[in-house]
Amino acid sequence: MRDRYADRHGGAEHLERSAAWDIASLTLALKQVQLARSAVHDLARTSDLPITMALGADDSEEMISLEIAEDGLQRTLEALKRL
DSSP states (O other): HHHHHHHHOOOOOHHHHHHHHHHHHHHHHHHHHHHHHHHHHHHHHHOSSSHHHTSSSSSSSSHHHHHHHHHHHHHHHHHHHHO
């Protein structure tokens, strides 16, 4: 993959810059998703209303969606670091 990209898009140097930019962006996105998970969990923990409490349950759609997003970002980040 590395060689194909380099051939099509201007060499290894361009690939390195693009990967570094994407790694930084993914790292920020990952931290934001982790913060969102924490915020939803805290909201649910401190809420008085059952509907809001349910958001932070480990098996809620919202928490599962955030976990899936976090896992996907983490896998992509690890793959980019291996380039």
